[in-house]
Amino acid sequence: MTHSTTRRAMLRGSVATAVLATAGTAAAGTAHAERQGSGPNIGILLYDGYSLLDPTGPAEVLSRLPGAKVTMIAERRGPVRTDTGDVAVVADRSIDEVGALDVLLVPGAGNRGTIAAMGNQVLLDWIRRIHRHSRWTTSVCTGSLVLASAGLLDGREATTYWASADYLESRFDVTYRPERYVRSGKIITAAGVSAGVDMALHLASLIAGDTVAKAIQLAVEYDPQPPFDSGNAAHADPRLKELALRLLAESQV
Secondary structure, eight states, X not given: OOHHHHHHHHHHHHHHHHHHHHXXXXXXXHHHHHHHOOOOEEEEEOOTTBOTHHHHHXXXXXXXXXXXXXXXXXXXXXXXXXXXXXXXXXXXXXXXXXXXXXXXXXXXXXXXXXXXXXXXXXXXXXHHHHHHHOSEEEXXXXXXXXXXXXXXXXXXXXXXXXXXXXXXXXXXXXEEOOSSEEEETTEEEEOSTXXXXXXXXXXXXXXXXXXXXXXXXXXXXXXXXOSOSOOOGGGOOHHHHHHHHHHHHHHOO
């Protein structure tokens, strides 16, 4: 047997083992969910111009909670495009079809999407209605500006995208905290884009305990080791900040 043939056989065996292990785990998880009852009902709001990772990063984490149901929701069913216009995520439910959620997540967007959402009274009214009975109301990035526009952050501490921090504090009765995520009562806000994954893991621990949250982190192999130490705005020089914002603006439609 040649070396290449041996390697292919090993790969096939590894893949088969992984698939079988996953299938067994999934079956066990389904049986457990049936015994324990349904898990949290999680709704993620989509609106035109959101940033792709804001809803999808947390969805990847939260959908692994035992018995959880994650639904993408928008004003109307169908595809909703991101800030770059290159990608769309499908909303399976309209806001008119959703009257209650255990968890609500509002993503952030580019300037166009955020400003439109902040002024959309239909969306803001729906967010307020869902928040009244939710267990957790959350946001990622400039989604906190949308929550603030709905009046949910009055007198609270919150975080947001670093470039929107001054606006959040000056426009609303909110104290900005430069953290990856900030909990204030049943509201949890996350900083920019990738911080939504951190927030989702924290939320998973609140819902299902630290052990389950740690297992989910391992399941999705979230072990960030970026090639550069440039993700913290507090340590970035003005030129890099200017370039970062220009790249964002130029990539958006």
